[in-house]
Amino acid sequence: MIIRSGQVISVLICMMLSLVDVFAYDTGFEPRDFSESTITKVLMLGTGNPIPHPHRNGPSIAVIVNKVPYIFDAGAGVFHGMGKEMPYFGQNRVEGFTLNTDTANKLFITHLHSDHTFGLPAFLLGGWTLGGKIAKNIYGPPGTRDLVDGILKAWRRDIDYRVYSPTEKNDTGWRAQAHEIAKEGLAYSDENVKVYAFEACHGLWPFPISYRIETPDRVITISGDTTADCDGLRRAAQGADILFIEGITHQGPTKGRDAWPKNRATIPLPQTKRIMHSTTKEIAALANEVKPGLLVTYHEQNYTDNPAQVEEEIRKFGWEGQYVSALDGDIF
Ligand SMILES: [Zn+2]
Ligand SMILES: [Zn+2]
Numbered sequence: 001m002i003i004r005s006g007q008v009i010s011v012l013i014c015m016m017l018s019l020v021d022v023f024a025y026d027t028g029f030e031p032r033d034f035s036e037s038t039i040t041k042v043l044m045l046g047t048g049n050p051i052p053h054p055h056r057n058g059p060s061i062a063v064i065v066n067k068v069p070y071i072f073d074a075g076a077g078v079f080h081g082m083g084k085e086m087p088y089f090g091q092n093r094v095e096g097f098t099l100n101t102d103t104a105n106k107l108f109i110t111h112l113h114s115d116h117t118f119g120l121p122a123f124l125l126g127g128w129t130l131g132g133k134i135a136k137n138i139y140g141p142p143g144t145r146d147l148v149d150g151i152l153k154a155w156r157r158d159i160d161y162r163v164y165s166p167t168e169k170n171d172t173g174w175r176a177q178a179h180e181i182a183k184e185g186l187a188y189s190d191e192n193v194k195v196y197a198f199e200a201c202h203g204l205w206p207f208p209i210s211y212r213i214e215t216p217d218r219v220i221t222i223s224g225d226t227t228a229d230c231d232g233l234r235r236a237a238q239g240a241d242i243l244f245i246e247g248i249t250h251q252g253p254t255k256g257r258d259a260w261p262k263n264r265a266t267i268p269l270p271q272t273k274r275i276m277h278s279t280t281k282e283i284a285a286l287a288n289e290v291k292p293g294l295l296v297t298y299h300e301q302n303y304t305d306n307p308a309q310v311e312e313e314i315r316k317f318g319w320e321g322q323y324v325s326a327l328d329g330d331i332f
Helices: 005-023 078-085 120-129 144-154 156-164 231-237 269-275 280-290 307-316
Strands: 040-046 060-065 068-072 106-108 136-140 176-180 185-189 194-199 209-214 219-222 242-247 294-300 323-325
Touching (some): 040 078, 060 078, 060 219, 136 144, 194 231, 209 231, 219 231, 231 280, 280 294, 280 307, 294 307, 307 323
Parallel strands (some): 068 106, 106 136, 219 242
16 A cells, blocks of 8 residues: 555644643643742642542642742652752743752651651652752651651662662762651741741641741741641641641542542541541631631542532631632642
């Protein structure tokens, strides 16, 4: 069979158009930029809950002050999430800034639940394997030192291989120092930030933390996992410009329950809500009490993948101020 050149060209065009179809679809998860400050930017590295999601990493937030990043929590995907602000992927929304694990060397953990720490091995070692030379400092509640030291022990063979191999001799970038926080107060400060820890209310964890970050022009509160009806969180959120808070809807768990293994789906909801997480009703009440300039929910456990549901409930329960349900890659 003879194929004329015109046929070949039209076949090629059809193939190219079908590739465009495959890659250029609207996911509904395109990142947005709500930021107004040039000094303080908050980048959502992950907004997801424990259920795997194609467009949401596990919970992790980068507070970037004068181009210096401070990372809060290390949910699964935190390391690859840093690609959201790497100029060579066409992203450079924080002008002149590249997020990598040499610039991102300070991490603050809210509590040691695995969904907030699954990304820690990658955060500790991922940049080093690519040539990063800066040791990390990890701040968190009691138990953080065991977790950090345990990860380094678990990866000891890879560390030894790279440190002693004839081609790679980087003996600094894998190192990490843990700093445990066991009481409320100033946990860290430098020329950009003052980071205060407050005792959140999250089940039986010893000293789960809500962080209050004061920068030259913003007060940012990151709830971590907690009930919103919690005095520590109240103190952390007092007068915040932006309050980032986890959330659970009232109607959510009746939908999408099949996404959970049976034992999780059968935990009585009133118990889960009372001791572990922030219901939309509690969030609205807290927001009306502390009056943040902007209320942002993330790590929403509404199980339905419908962020509008969270907003509907928060509005129904009486918060009329500014509100956003965060997506991965959003900047505030
Ligand atoms: Zn938790
Ligand atoms: Zn969580």
